[in-house]
Amino acid sequence: MQGLLNETAGLLAFVRTVQAGSFSAAAKSLGTTPSFVSKSISRLERLLGATLFRRSTRLLAMTPEGEAFYAKIAPLLHDIESAADVVRSHREPAGHLRVSMPTELGRMILEHIVEEFMPRYPAISLDIGMTDRAVDVLRENYDVVFRVGGTAQDGLMCRTLAHLDMVIVASPSFLDRHGKIDSVDRLEELPFVRYATSGRPYPVPLPDGRELRPKGRLDLDSATAIRDAAVAGVGAAYLIKPIVEADIDGGLLVELLPQMALQTVPLQALHASGRMPSFRQQLFTDFVASVMAKSGA
Structure with missing residues (x-):
């Protein structure tokens, strides 16, 4: 659908709104206005002939059509955004990583991240959330999530990094x-x-x-x-x-x-199924695995 390919602004606005939870939060992440986000999504809905969101003064929720469209389009946009890694992998690794890890694991390895990983890869920026809550990898837009124990969330790829005593x-x-x-x-x-x-x-x-x-x-x-x-x-x-x-x-x-x-219980790294891990994501996951190995985990 050629018209859909011309609606990059609407596609980005839709995906960011789902991930951020509101037009205003999506606008902030995109560096634009809530009005622009709302109008871009409305234009996309007219093109698709479907309503993607149920809107009210208190609620913004996806329709079943919106859920199905998001499941298809979000991985595609993620892959487009990470396509530059194919080139960057031959140069200095660069880009942004959104990461979640358990609180105590984060406290254990944060010093290593700050003193070793960040100086080694100065062009990689990190957004690390430390919580024991089982975050939603897809909806909350995490690149990689570290979790202790098994995972029950569908649509995820899993790599076991260590077995913890x-x-x-x-x-x-x-x-x-x-x-x-x-x-x-x-x-x-x-x-x-x-x-x-x-x-x-x-x-x-x-x-x-x-x-x-x-x-x-x-x-x-x-x-x-x-x-x-x-x-x-x-x-x-x-x-x-x-x-x-x-x-x-x-x-x-x-x-x-x-x-x-x-x-023992496994320490796992999770990312969305169907997405190739970005080069910076692989580097960070390998780094966490090496820190755990040195700690005897």
Whole structure:
């Protein structure tokens, strides 16, 4: 459709509006006005003969036609925007990367990113979001997302970078109150600071295939918060070993049943299926993998 190829402004305005959530946010990212974005999308809708958004004073939501069109057009625009990487890969790597990673992982490797990656690749700029929330890679327009554990989101390509050791820990003050922990049965009696999302606490997989479903009065969705609560003696905690190793070495936390080999969990890099990773994306992912390998993960 030749007319569609002439509607670059409308295509960009549509995709950015979906990703940003409003005409005004899309306009800001494109360096234009909300009026221009709205008019560009209206022109695109007339060309397509379909309504892409349901508009009201409080709501901007995609129609089913808009959902289907976005699923087709967003990957194409991403590939066009990253096409320059084919040329840049033969010169200095350059461009922008939008990244998401778990909070504690980010804290672990941020120093390496700032002191090693950024000086090595001065033409690459980074937007790094640190959250334990399972972000929507496609809708929130991330180039690459690092996630601990498996992923259930469709339309994603996955690369496993490392297998992370897990530990169950508690503070010395907590153990003073609850006594020696020498069996799984004793673990099941303990209150935990539990990792939970959407009101659902996660179980602790045991080496024999069983799942420990910990009891507890405090549920959190952040490894950082769980670690802080464990150090304060609120409860035992099931955490990635690299983020609490310093606490264990310093005596702030004690590893429970260290002879029990807990299952490792994967650290994965995710990006949209059907898109070739950009050169800068590959460089950054390889860098994270190398940092984790050096840390013993």
